[in-house]
Amino acid sequence: MALKPTTPKGTRDFSPVEMAKRNYIFNTIRDVYHLYGFQQIETPAMEMLSTLMGKYGDEGDKLLFKIQNSGDYFWGLTDDELLSRNSAKLVSKFCEKGLRYDLTVPFARYVVMHRNEITFPFKRYQIQPVWRADRPQKGRYREFYQCDADVVGSDSLLNEVELVQIIDTVFGRFDVRVCIKINNRKILSGIVEIIGETNKIIDIILAIDKLDKIGLENVNKELVDKGINSESIAKLQPIIKLSGTNTEKLSILKKELATSEVGLKGVGECEFILSMLGNFDLKNEVELDLTPFQFVFADDGYKGNIFIIGVTHLFVGFAYN
């Protein structure tokens, strides 16, 4: 034992008091998942890098913890390759396994591998740690738990309704009031379509996401700086400024997205979900909110509705293709 032992950067121990609190939280979430018919699975901490790589973008690939091959990991490497010291390129020669970065990609792998044993629709939940070689910031860790519930093999919007009910039930049991924000990828696709600036979508998203911090005027200034034409910026205004009740927002969107088939489909989906949720006595507010955008465009896997809860950006469930 070294004189001053420590845990790796961004990881931590859980004391008995912390474990008691965490168990209470996880058991509550687990109970609610069971109540709604979700079944638990577990997947290994390690996955093949071929399963993980390319699923989280270039940045995600860098943030994977990679596990050195056992034995002679220099096998097959030429002198030139070694002396190139190309860390990023050679890592795939040294390592074939990595720690999972999230629970979604392992679940997708699980579904492919076990499709003959699964009865669809398959409602699964998974409560396990994930690892990210992120630069640790205050309150953020390189090892942390995710509590995912997903449905595969069903496109029914009732699944999304149920996921909102689950969120509402969990936080209700914690006696914590949250705002459940729902967004829809089809609406965002519609917006891209009508303003005709598909290739600058990232710039647009990053600018609009600063609305809370820098205000509308500066957002528009940034859009101009990024070379977005004035016509597109004008078309974006009703969407950037989108406010009011959910009904009012939907009505604005219907008008603005009138020429986009996919956009109108997204509005219809949100309308259905919100109307279904109106039948239940939810404890928490549900709000249609097109921001933050970036989560939605980060990964093409997100086809359906997106839920963001409170200010924690906690992701709960979506239909994964």
Add this chain to the structure above:
Amino acid sequence: MALKPTTPKGTRDFSPVEMAKRNYIFNTIRDVYHLYGFQQIETPAMEMLSTLMGKYGDEGDKLLFKIQNSGDYFWGLTDDELLSRNSAKLVSKFCEKGLRYDLTVPFARYVVMHRNEITFPFKRYQIQPVWRADRPQKGRYREFYQCDADVVGSDSLLNEVELVQIIDTVFGRFDVRVCIKINNRKILSGIVEIIGETNKIIDIILAIDKLDKIGLENVNKELVDKGINSESIAKLQPIIKLSGTNTEKLSILKKELATSEVGLKGVGECEFILSMLGNFDLKNEVELDLTPFQFVFADDGYKGNIFIIGVTHLFVGFAYN
């Protein structure tokens, strides 16, 4: 996703049915641990290699899954070092973290790091996976769970009595009959002392451990082959052939170890534990059994009594220094 996705060698998924069974088993163990006043902690999956290396012998060091440093892991490596292709030596340059190999060393690290927050004696349990880059055999995995209960900060033999009660209660709840075998390191030290063959102890252990398979005659032949002198072999006979009730075994050991202070102390400890256990209505048999030896000598950390259960070689608790 690759066309035929797979999990890394020696790892597996847990289906909903398997999870339900495993949760039942873990919850039973957890309940019993709580009943006896043990508190749960969790430690990170990754530990610094400086914490792990050298704790499990050379073989153990090889079986550690090592995590490639992020970024430029070639930093500080000379051309000569790289071209040496010395995997074993260079791994410590490429990697500073590893996956935990067991829960004992992380717990020892936890105790050192948190000693100011802990009230001793500290009774902790930990149910978490461990990873070993072992050659996977039938029914053995590279990722598997351990359920450890340990007491630190108390030398009382009553802790050992309690651990046997815990084992008895757990398997009682499972309605599985087991034989709880107890062994004692001091007895084994005494044996080494009286036969005066300390430097050949590994050879002796490996030979005696074959008793069940090859019989007494062949064990003695192997001892001769290994260069153990006939006087030592003669002294070993009563111990190799040790049989009868626990009381009979203790009485033989007392006689054979009469000249070894440490040996007699070990016999006394076992006598105390067995006598205390006599006060309880245990569901399972408790048997003094000096084999298998190898577990006991594998690690100098094991100071006290050792429990081996059934044929599974399941380790439950010991006083760790």
